[in-house]
Amino acid sequence: MTGRYPSPRALLDRYGLHAKKSWGQNFLGDERVLDDIARLAAPRAGETVLELGAGLGHLTARLVARGARVVAVERDRDMARVLRGELGDRITLVEADAARLDLPALAARYGAGPSPRLAVVGNLPYHLTSPILFSLLDQVEHVLRAVFLLQREVAERLAAPPGSRDWGILSVLLQREADVSVERIVPPGAFWPPPKVSSAVLCALFRPPADPIVDRERFRRLVKAGFAQRRKTLRNALEAGKIAGPEALGAALATAGVDPGRRGETLGLAEWAALERALGPVATP
Secondary structure, three states: OOOOOOOHHHHHHHOOOOOOHHHOOOEEOOHHHHHHHHHHHOOOOOOEEEEEOOOOOHHHHHHHHOOOEEEEEOOOHHHHHHHHHHHHHHOEEEOOOHHHOOHHHHHHHHOOOOOOOEEEEEEOOHHHHHHHHHHHHHOHHHEEEEEEEEEHHHHHHHOOOOOOOOOOHHHHHHHHHEEEEEEEEEOHHHEEOOOOOOEEEEEEEEOOOOOOOOOHHHHHHHHHHHHHOOOOOHHHHHHHOOOOOHHHHHHHHHHHOOOOOOOHHHOOHHHHHHHHHHOOOOOOO
16 A cells, blocks of 8 residues: 555544644654565465554554454554544454453454464554563463564664663563564654654564573563662672572572673573573472
């Protein structure tokens, strides 16, 4: 679809609406960027794509044009009215909070095959990026790929290499589950209204983790503790996070071959996984 779908300003005028600043609404109208995102999210016709925060429907329309089965999630009733008016029964509209989705239920209902997984795409407001990513990681077995338009600095943090200044909690958690890349930078002028910062298209292709762990929740707590106080040594940071008692923690660090005097941001994915495994079985209550 090229040029037939009305511009963001035209659609807002048509429906008597305006972008809600408190909701972080900046609508992408650049056709080339929209086409790139749609291609990444739906490389083949017939795939089911879950669009988070479908907004005015610009990306939605391009996904439909590529032959995708689109499940559009939108909690703003005004935006839902636009989606119904412009796209009608060409999409499945789900009025819900994108940060609180039941992905297993959605995959079972709209996916294909015995173990269905969904492609997920969306232009994510800055204040919802972390909640949505953590929700996806909690339900990662049901995600095939994710293509997100994010604030540029956030996207670059998520794709950062181990040991870099931007390597952090979400970098570790996401890259453990997926191959992550920044596909293109998007300037403020591609949006209406234009935001104050640049954005970027982030692509995450989910695959089985290379290194096993014992417990996903403990792994997340371990990584969070390791990055919580960056100036502290890893041992001191993990002790402060109450990951384990001093003796058990010292033994785990030794077993994993990790120097307790290092900082958390210097550990790679394999080292984080080795340290979690070295903590042993998780005690049951």
